[in-house]
Amino acid sequence: TTWGRHGSTAASHAFRPGICDPSTPTxxxxxxxxxxxxxxxCPDTSRDTPCQCVGGDVYRGACTGCPWEGENRADExxxxxxxxxxxxxxxIDDLPIVTPERRPSxxxxxxxxxxxxxxxxxxxxWPVITRRGDTIGLRSVPHRSPWGGYDVAAATAEAHLTQRP
Structure with a gap:
């Protein structure tokens, strides 16, 4: 706060937990x-050398209890x-889908x-899988399950099931 924002986190392109994602070691x-x-x-994109930046965000699953990290993913x-x-x-194999009567808190x-x-x-x-309406979205929300885990949208879980080997 004292020295202002210098953009070093974005400029480093380093992997880091999201603002709400768990980050405390377990x-x-x-x-x-x-x-x-x-x-x-890049401070100046009008130079002779074209910018080599990729653009966008990339995500990885990670673990707070061990050094494991997953593959790069385009979707959080x-x-x-x-x-x-x-x-x-x-x-995902034995977890029933829950349909909340209202947006869970x-x-x-x-x-x-x-x-x-x-x-x-x-x-x-442990996560919870919820069937959501179109207005709530598909983002996996940390800390929203009754056990402190992620609330995963049913559509996301179903898509993940079809991608597994």
Whole structure:
């Protein structure tokens, strides 16, 4: 704050956790997502040498409990699914899809109790898969499951299932 923003994070093109994605180290494998901003940071694009910047963002699933990182992905939710496969093998195979009556909130005790009643108890960091309307979107939202894990859109989980080997 004192020295202002110098754009060093964007200019480095380094992978880092998103603002809301888990970043605290854990004793066991837990999923997170890291992203690299590949947008152009060249100060002068009118020079003789053309800019070599790629542009856009790239994502990787990562783990807060070990050094594992997944493949580069163009989509954030794909990277989250990769991290879930690493940290919680089988999460997608036996997890029922929950249809919230309203947009779930992290502090919504009624929604939490209903999901636990449908799904059963799960370990810390376990995700929830929700069927969402078109207005809510498909982003995998960290910390929104009753167990502190990601809330993955059903359409995202279904697409991930079809891409698995």
């Amino acid at each position: 004793d066991i494998c837990q999923p997170t997502c890291v992203a690299a901003d590949l947008d152009c940071c 939710s794909e990277a989250v699914c990769d991290a879930l496969d690493h940290a919680h093998p089988g999460w 992290q502090k919504d005790q009624v929604w939490t109790a209903k999901v636990i009643d449908i799904v059963g108890e799960r370990p810390t960091g």
